[in-house]
Amino acid sequence: MKRIAFTVWLTVVSMMVMATHLPDVEGTVVDEQGQPLEFVNVVLLSEGDSAFVQGATTDATGHFLIKTPENHGVLKVTSVGYKTTFANTHTFGGRVVLKDDAKMLQEVTVKGSLPKTKLMGNSMVTAIQGTVLEKSGSAKEMLSKVPGMTLKGDALEVLGKGTPIYYINGRKMQNADELTRLRSEEIKEVEVITNPGAQYDATVTAVVRIKTIRRQGNGFGFDLTANSQNDLRYGYWDGSSTLNMRYRYKAFELFGMMNGWKHDQMNDSAPHQWSYYRSGDQLTGIDQNTRLLNHWTGKGLGWNVGFNLQLAENHTVGMRIEQHKNYDSGYDAWQKTYMTKMIVGKPDSKEETNNVTEEQLHEHYPYNWEGNAFYNGKVGKLNIDLNIDFLTNKKEENGDIQESVNLENNTMTSDSKTTNQMFADKLVLGYPVWKGMLQVGSEMSRVTRRSFYQITMDGVPTTDSKVKENSIAAFVEYACQIPKVGSVSAGLRYEHVGFDYKDRINNDNSLERYTNDLFPSFSWANQWGAVQTSLSYSMKTQRPNYWMLNEAVIYINPYSLQTGDPKLKNAKTHSIGANARWKWLNLMANYERTDDALTQWSYIYNDKGVILVKNRNLDVPVRSVSVFLTASPTWGCYSPSWTVGMQKFDMKQTLADPREASGVRTVHYNRPLFVANLNNVFRLPHKWQLESYLYFQRKGDYMNFRLTNNICNLGFVVQKCWLKNDALCLRVTVDDVLQRTRQKVNMDCGYYTLNQNSAQSNHRLNISLRYSFNASGSKYKGTGAGKEAAGRMAQ
Structure with missing residues (x-):
């Protein structure tokens, strides 16, 4: 076991050393209230012909990192529900603010027509906030309507994969009653992972990650x-x-x-x-x-x-x-x-x-x-x-x-x-x-x-x-x-x-x-x-x-x-x-x-x-x-x-x-x-x-x-x-x-x-x-x- 751990550590260190010589473009994407935005697409375009250079996606803190030998150009920042924004790599100051797309938000409020689900690797991410799903009673009732999930009798299942494990804001849910106590109005998005990767226990066949709305104020x-x-x-x-x-x-x-x-x-x-x-x-x-x-x-x-x-x-x-x-x-x-x-x-x-x-x-x-x-x-x-x-x-x-x-x-x-x-x-x-x-x-x-x-x-x-x-x-x-x-x-x-x-x-x-x-x-x-x-x-x-x-x-x-x-x-x-x-x-x-x-x-x-x-x-x-x-x-x-x-x-x-x-x-x-x-x-x-x-x-x-x-x-x-x-x-x-x-x-x-x-x-x-x-x-x-x-x- 020590040999395996040592080998993994040497691999990590060597890859880190190899990566340090590359310049990069790094920053944070937030909304108009200063809240970090996740799953935002950030693309680096060359200044001369706007050709694609490299791209990245923001994490849970709104952070993105683009590693490329060409670290100057124009950033194109896009996300569903927000206006597309362009920023020069030399002047954007490490922070990009996305403004709401008023037309799309109007459709969300009146018609609820915002696209709710997108594929992210081996998972499906469904937006809850701003859609009809946010008024579905308990989290359990809401999850039965999320693509990829169903309610069989009194139990929730991921289609074709059986009973999943649940994470709420990164914390593993131990008691199933939490899904009846949590309200759909509190949920921002749901990620259904149909083939969990190496970071999950080998017994886990499906994962549902629930992210609640991050509200501010004392x-x-x-x-x-x-x-x-x-x-x-x-x-x-x-x-x-x-x-x-x-x-x-x-x-x-x-x-x-x-x-x-x-x-x-x-x-x-x-x-x-x-x-x-x-x-x-x-x-x-x-x-x-x-x-x-x-x-x-x-x-x-x-x-x-x-x-x-x-x-x-x-x-x-x-x-x-x-x-x-x-x-x-x-x-x-x-x-x-x-x-x-x-x-x-x-x-x-x-x-x-x-x-x-x-x-x-x-x-x-x-x-x-x-x-x-x-x-x-x-x-x-x-x-x-x-x-x-x-x-x-x-x-x-x-x-x-x-x-x-x-x-x-x-x-x-x-x-x-x-x-x-x-x-x-x-x-x-x-x-x-x-x-x-x-x-x-x-x-x-x-x-x-x-x-x-x-x-x-x-x-x-x-x-x-x-x-x-x-x-x-x-x-x-x-x-x-x-x-x-x-x-x-x-x-x-x-x-x-x-x-x-x-x-x-x-x-x-x-x-x-x-x-x-x-x-x-x-x-x-x-x-x-x-x-x-x-x-x-x-x-x-x-x-x-x-x-x-x-x-x-x-x-x-x-x-x-x-x-x-x-x-x-x-x-x-x-x-x-x-x-x-x-x-x-x-x-x-x-x-x-x-x-x-x-x-x-x-x-x-x-x-x-x-x-x-x-x-x-x-x-x-x-x-x-x-x-x-x-x-x-x-x-x-x-x-x-x-x-x-x-x-x-x-x-x-x-x-x-x-x-x-x-x-x-x-x-x-x-x-x-x-x-x-x-x-x-x-x-x-x-x-x-x-x-x-x-x-x-x-x-x-x-x-x-x-x-x-x-x-x-x-x-x-x-x-x-x-x-x-x-x-x-x-x-x-x-x-x-x-x-x-x-x-x-x-x-x-x-x-x-x-x-x-x-x-x-x-x-x-x-x-x-x-x-x-x-x-x-x-x-x-x-x-x-x-x-x-x-x-x-x-x-």
Whole structure:
């Protein structure tokens, strides 16, 4: 590892030395209020014939740097929404002020017709401020309308890439509730990265970076949001209130948040299971038909406090600490199962069992803390970004189970304890080299997790395990703008992970393992007239969550147990993506191949119909291709955002099946999933806004799961705002009007088959009211570290 770090350092130093002899043109681009402008195009033209010499794009601070032997000429500065400006390199003084394009701004205000999305390498940057998207309620509601993203059920996904990680002003978002607390009015732009480069953990398949509006001014400000969510199917109610406060004085900012919530939700499912096993010449089949109701309840309170201090023009430090408390959390479960067991071909061997189970599970969180500290600065031309993160929490669960089998009663109790500790740091250095920016960095995390579980049930052993995982990563990435070629970026990430699993009861189950991997990435983007294009490649991995590695046998219900496997391997994925954009049309395509893919599998646990649910690595590669077309025009007061496309997996499995004469059979998963996501927004006079949305997914295959029904989610929104700058805003939403979001899934393991019919109620009435006073966006610049490890501790 020391040799690798030394080699990277020598490379950086040598490239810096090579670049120092070149003259350059450097400066900052700001708007009329003096605010830095990002993604502004700056082109150097020769004085004689106005020929193109070199170009650059401004960063988050408005800074640009053009390295060229010819450092005199005319600068042409352009950005959407601003008038094109020309400046002489000898007289512009290092600062260019762009003036608003009054005509375009008028269109934004009245019609909302400002182009919202542009391609930037392997990402799509969508402007929110000044468009119809800025009045979309919460950040979560707004993100579902951003090109490249969709809302599936209650979860946001990047098209074809799955669940992303989020950054808000450079700080990694740890709690998904932040997307419901953050308002769309506070957001300046959203960047969707479909093939993250070397600076991101190799497990990250998609990134969404949210940048809030940078407001100026001293004093106190706050915003208060109250939200009520009513389940129209079962009659339950969820509620939350969030208070954000901030105080600014010159270069110092103090901020804090308090959030209280109540959760009450019902899930209705009907799993139907078949399992077969052979004993000698006899084939026995077990048929289980179940009805399961789960009722989750909980209350919680969260808060955070932090500060941000700009020590000098190019030096900023900050710290943030957050705590979450859960009260009265848990669930009540009722299950009724009718089981038939019979030797195939012998009807007189039929055995019938009726089972009714009631379970109460209580959750307790003695503590749950997390924090971040950062330094963001610039020394000469060297950019420095340092983040330090910590996380510590404890979860306790106690269950009471009342079980009746053929009228014979049985009582059981369960006890579970889980503690997590994580410390991580990440350093990124950036330096302008030749025609672009070179970044090198390292990331380290240290994780300790202890799990204990016991249940008073025969045949299920008590488990007590401890996991230690230490990882270190080093990366290098270079991005530049080459004339007539386009924007090019290439990176390489090295990761060393040490995993130590200790079974504190049976040391024979303990193990240690170490992995060393290299993950390359590449992207290219160029513009051909009005068409923007990009290509990207990356290699990623998926590591099992820590609960997947725990060998504890967890009781789910009388016929289902769950356990992990510390011998699970990491999955590896090669991904190739292509993107093209013309005006308001965007085409995305992606191809992936995954080896050792992680999935869920079921095994026959005993001859009484009990199934053991376990994660495993697939022994065949999983291939997938996805294509999505998005249209986001604006016609007067009407702004639709329509996405249609498909994702197709291709995988063959040979399954052990005792019903077959050969003992095996082959299953092919290749049915495409067709998707349509249609969002419509109408901006009306007097600050009224009407919205409708429709999400449709056709049945098809997803990896080794078969989705056997179509899903349709139709919803409507009415919004009305009052006061200056829309300080008071009421938003009313009706979700899943047709109540067609029930999902049916088939899982085939050969000797075991499951048909799962589940319906988590999405038929809801949401009412939210927001008031803002002297609102100002946060200056917090922490980017976070160790996020992949923290995410794997989520369960």
